[in-house]
Amino acid sequence: MRFKGIIDEISKLEGYNKPKIYKDKLKLDTNENIAIPKRLVARVISKASKIDAREYPINYDMLKSDLAKYLNVKRDCIAIGNGSDQIIDLLLSIGRDTKSITIKPTFSFYIARCRLYSLSLEEISLDDNFGLDYKKVIDSDADILYLCSPNNPTGNQFPREEVINIIESFKGFIIIDEAYAEFARYSLKDIINKYDNLIIIRTMSKAFGLAGLRIGYAIANPSIIDVFNRVIQYPYPVNSIAVNAARIMLSMKNEINNIITTIKKERERVYDAINSSGLSAYRSDANFIAFSGSKKIFNGLLRNGIIVKDLGEINGKQFYRVSIGNKDTNDRFINALRKVRL
Ligand code: PMP
Secondary structure: OHHHHHHHHHOOOOOOOOOOOOOOOEEOOOOOOOOOOHHHHHHHHHHHOOOOOOOOOOOHHHHHHHHHHHHOOOHHHEEEEOHHHHHHHHHHHOOOOOEEEEEEOOOHHHHHHHHHOOOEEEEEEOOOOOOOOHHHHHHOOOOEEEEEOOOOOOOOOOOHHHHHHHHHHOOOEEEEEOOOHHHOOOOOHHHHHHOOOEEEEEEOOOOOOOHHHOOEEEEEOHHHHHHHHHHHOOOOOOOHHHHHHHHHHHHOHHHHHHHHHHHHHHHHHHHHHHHHOOOEEOOOOOOEEEEEOOOOHHHHHHHOOEEOEEEEEEOOEEEEEEEOOOHHHHHHHHHHHHHOOO
16 A cells, blocks of 8 residues: 555645636736737647657657757757656656755746655745845755746846856756746857756747647757656657647747747836836746735736736735736736726
């Protein structure tokens, strides 16, 4: 009954909240890219679905080549995953009795998986401006560091020199989660070959609007990628249609870049609108904004057709997070905000 005992034990863990389904509301709570026209993605999927589904996927190498071109790195520096969640999960699954360190708040999935795999977890709280005490990270004796860059849910990206400094000094393995890199100020993808303890995690779910297809990838030096692909990753982690769709999306880099530029511009407008409605917005390098304000905001926005993410309290203040979409969806959020009694 040892296994049953394990199930009983993990049943006590908090786990993660399944997103609630609200009908007829504008969903701005999960940082998807709703600025990409639905029609465009539907066309891509229709084209991508011309496959022979009797066969296992054989198109991973082609996707890796396309990603290599997009990222300007070598193909053997890339591994594919079933969403970047899955890559993080697999890395932690081999953690066994190791110790992990991260920042607080950060991507909740990471925390939940550390708990599942019984990794001891040190969380370094960000300060009131979401700044990080870098020295605490460097001085830690943890085996794995997870740094989300830009950080979800706060939206900020720590200065590049400080992060490089951490990478140079931290003794353990480093996971840099760049799920929102396309909206950010920098990526560390170009330095992977200098380190054998650094892995960068990226995704097609955000900038490329394919959250529903579950395609993530890792970028690291070939020795890490080789072990990951050969021993850790499943043989067929992503289905053929998703892989084809990702390839088509990558071939539309210019259109996607235009959408990213729009989102970044709109981010400024939404930031100003939140602040001028009496709430406090925080500067973001991602496709969402964290803001603080009264506990009434969530229900007020919901009554006006908008769902934002309730982040609970951070350093004693109530926080929310809103995804940045296109001009129309952002207007709907801004108008709803104006109607809410704060
Ligand atoms: N990392 C971060 C920081 C995220 O916010 C998310 C999704 N919310 C993911 C990874 C997972 O993305 P996916 O599994 O869709 O690639």
